[in-house]
Amino acid sequence: MSEEALPAVLEVAGLRSGYHGVTVLKDLDFTVRNEIFTVLGANGAGKTTLLATLARLIPLTAGTIRFQGEDVSALAPYRTAARGIGYVPQESGTFADLTVLENLKIGGMIGQRSREERIAEVFDLFPVLRKLQAQTAGTLSGGESRMVACGRALMQDPKLLLLDEPTAGLSPLYVDLFFDKIKEIHETRGVAIVLAEQNATKALEVADRVMVLSLGQAFAAQDAAEVTTQQLKEGYRI
């Protein structure tokens, strides 16, 4: 397969992490290339824990995370962000007291390219935000603030984007729009994406490869097209 030839963006080996001595993720091994890599799993499977661990917001208790060949397992979150890992959390992904424009500006604190250029790109990707730019993020609707959160992370010019259930709680129209945007971000900017999702049908449409998480353990990552209903059922323990 041609994908196998792509260099690894993220290599995870023997990863364990959790909260206060409770291990949530148990020995995860997977590799993300320049692709849309979807992590599927039911509520409580450990998707948020995994993404927060990759963003270095939760310490790992074992294993390694390599990003573009470099071991980032022990780096502070701001350092991994500076190296090119963008993170959009499941909840509160914006700064409520700042305006939409300020949220984008603060995302662009780092990065080489002109900030105006990057802001214009975010507005092209999410045209609604152009009109809302003077509004405080705390007063936005759910869908709007997801766009701001996503735009803010893109302002960092990431090489890898961690998206935690970006469409949870959105209306079907917004869900479709968001999945289109995710594909667009990956295809036009060449950003690798790790997408945590519950919505298997939608996620399988955009994903290149899929990993099913169940109670903190992973079923081997595989091409999205080859995932069978049986595997999903096992993953979701239906």
Added chain:
Amino acid sequence: MTFDFLDSFLITGLFSVVMVTGLALLLHLQLGLTRIANFGVVGFWGIGMYVFGVLYVKVDWSFGDPYQFLVCAAIATIASGLAGLLVGWLIADLDTDGVLVVTLGFATAVQLVATAQDDITGGARGMGGLDFPFDIGKVKDNELLWLGFTMAVVAGILFYVWRVHRSPYGRHLIAVGANERLARSLGKSTSRTKLWLFVIASAAMGLLGAMNGVMVRFLDIGNLGIDITLAAMAGLILGGTARVWGAVVGVFLTVGVFDIVIQSYLPLPREWYTQAIPVMREAIFGLTLIIVLLFRPYGILGDMRRDSLMRKIHGR
């Protein structure tokens, strides 16, 4: 030009308003923008005052004023900045409760040390010997000029705070205050930003402390109690923690009313001023804090930008 209407009560009152405004402006950066409730304002201020006083009075300088003042004040400012570095480092990963305990504990420690080291600080007896770094004639003239210098410093602080509001650094402070977890993944160290804030604000509090020492010319550990922290906090919260002008407006309405209007313009019996009024002042400031926090948590001037912004957006 004569300033006959300015009697020494009025000058003292104005000085107290200016001083507390300066502290409230600095506290605004910590509490208003970054949501760090620093209850140790008096600690940093007191270190500045005492380091300045002890150096000025006890050390035999080979040069006189104004250099003696400048050198002592510079060292006092640095000392408070270093205390800010220490406290900032201690509270780096603490939540609101932790910050409260550490900052309050720090301020108490400063007072205890100043009391215990009485051979250096004069302790409970107090320490005299401080003076203005100039002499232009009568005490009142000197006080008036010193009030002018202090106003200039506080105006400088106001300008700095106003600039911070519009700078990337200020945005980072607001981001840290609004959502620290998310701010940690922005690509710039939040701990460094918070530490820098504490160093700068504490150093400036120390400078104000040194300037206060010059004005009162007598150091008294009674100044190291919670009073000035409470005054700065009550003023800031009444005016509005999130706004640059909140500190100015609020301090005028609290300290201004007490130290200027009541002290100078109400025909109250003299003995009230030494006994009842200071106690009433504390009680009313405390009460103001409680009432404002209950009924209008963003103070008179309101939330950061939300009020005016929502009016603009919805045309109200």
